[in-house]
Amino acid sequence: MKNNKLIIQTKTKSYPIYFGNNILEKISVLIKKNLPSVKKVCIISDIKLKKKLLKKLIISLKKYDVKIFKLQSNEKTKSIGVANKIIEKLLKDNFNRSDCVIAFGGGVIGDLSAFISNLTKRGLKFVNIPTTLLAQVDASIGGKTGINTNQGKNLIGTYYQPDFVLSDVSILKSLPEREMVAGYGEILKHSLILDKKFFFWLSKNGKKIINKKNNNVLINAIKKSCKIKSKIIQQDEKEKNLRMILNFGHTFAHGFEGAKNFSKKLNHGEAVLLGMIIASDLSNKKKLLSQRDLLLIKKHYLKLNLVMNIKKIFKKNEINKILYFMKKDKKNVDEKINLILLKKIGKTTDPKKISMKANQIKNFLKLYF
Numbered sequence: 001m002k003n004n005k006l007i008i009q010t011k012t013k014s015y016p017i018y019f020g021n022n023i024l025e026k027i028s029v030l031i032k033k034n035l036p037s038v039k040k041v042c043i044i045s046d047i048k049l050k051k052k053l054l055k056k057l058i059i060s061l062k063k064y065d066v067k068i069f070k071l072q073s074n075e076k077t078k079s080i081g082v083a084n085k086i087i088e089k090l091l092k093d094n095f096n097r098s099d100c101v102i103a104f105g106g107g108v109i110g111d112l113s114a115f116i117s118n119l120t121k122r123g124l125k126f127v128n129i130p131t132t133l134l135a136q137v138d139a140s141i142g143g144k145t146g147i148n149t150n151q152g153k154n155l156i157g158t159y160y161q162p163d164f165v166l167s168d169v170s171i172l173k174s175l176p177e178r179e180m181v182a183g184y185g186e187i188l189k190h191s192l193i194l195d196k197k198f199f200f201w202l203s204k205n206g207k208k209i210i211n212k213k214n215n216n217v218l219i220n221a222i223k224k225s226c227k228i229k230s231k232i233i234q235q236d237e238k239e240k241n242l243r244m245i246l247n248f249g250h251t252f253a254h255g256f257e258g259a260k261n262f263s264k265k266l267n268h269g270e271a272v273l274l275g276m277i278i279a280s281d282l283s284n285k286k287k288l289l290s291q292r293d294l295l296l297i298k299k300h301y302l303k304l305n306l307v308m309n310i311k312k313i314f315k316k317n318e319i320n321k322i323l324y325f326m327k328k329d330k331k332n333v334d335e336k337i338n339l340i341l342l343k344k345i346g347k348t349t350d351p352k353k354i355s356m357k358a359n360q361i362k363n364f365l366k367l368y369f
């Protein structure tokens, strides 16, 4: 697994991500290597995962005292109530700091499990086994934990880095195409904000990634994406400045997801894809991004049939709701809404440089209807 390991270095922790095909059964060896004191393991699993996957994981962990929670993966699960119930059960079972929580699911399970690991006895060991493409390329790296409230998404949370991440593309076999596209959105984002060469590589290989036709291409895309994200978080773990460029497309996306009540009508990745194309358009309108680069991005969306038509998803009278949720974004410091825009493919505007009044954004969004 030597070539398929990436070390993430942050100020608080350094940890490996292991990439590969069919590497799930290596979990026990990896725990022994990275976390030799672990005795108890708590698996927090997505209930929808194929039974044989969870079975494989449990069999691989036969040397440990294993506890399992199976949860529905939706935004309601990322709640303080669910977190509290699991924490109470871990305390009752005497989980210690040397014991370990394993997240076995997508971003929902990952965010919740990291939160639980962080808060229980001020920090249990934490291993993430992301089972969606989005979680493999984005949610499992960077250490953000997240809990939703009635006021919006991820408004409660901490930073807590895992002890290691195991990213196995064989787990993605059962993942529906809609979820593959959602994950692809984050891969594309990483290319747009920091790596033009990667963008052109994706233009050639995007279909193969979404169709899961070639494991090597898929692993390379995931690895490259993790490298780009890690380069950013290594410099700014707690989002004081540089890390904000990862929010490209996300401020709009928060508005879009909120306006659909964080339902499956529009999933996180789709909201991000839509947010990125709108942010690219806005970048061009503000004369930051050339027409040529904008067309290249649009061509990429069209070729892969990515979500780009806001009118197909929203009605004009939903704009106010979109803005309501955009204003709730944690990254806003005053009345204005902060945005990361594109200067060119591979380069964003500097964090905190672009902000717009809600009314200006409203007028811009109205142009689409």
Ligand SMILES: NC(=O)c1ccc[n+]([C@@H]2O[C@H](COP(=O)([O-])OP(=O)(O)OC[C@H]3O[C@@H](n4cnc5c(N)ncnc54)[C@H](O)[C@@H]3O)[C@@H](O)[C@H]2O)c1
Pocket: 046, 048, 049, 050, 073, 074, 075, 078, 105, 106, 107, 108, 109, 111, 131, 132, 133, 134, 135, 138, 139, 140, 141, 142, 143, 144, 145, 146, 153, 154, 171, 172, 173, 174, 175, 176, 179, 182, 268, 269
């Ligand atoms: N912490 C971070 O830095 C970060 C970054 C991005 C997103 N997120 C969070 O991640 C969440 C979105 O993550 P997601 O897109 O992975 O969503 P998710 O966890 O809800 O998974 C999406 C869907 O795929 C299903 N699924 C998962 N693995 C599967 C598999 N192998 N086969 C078949 N079906 C499978 C789930 O049951 C669910 O229906 C959001 O809550 C978002 O806020 C966090």
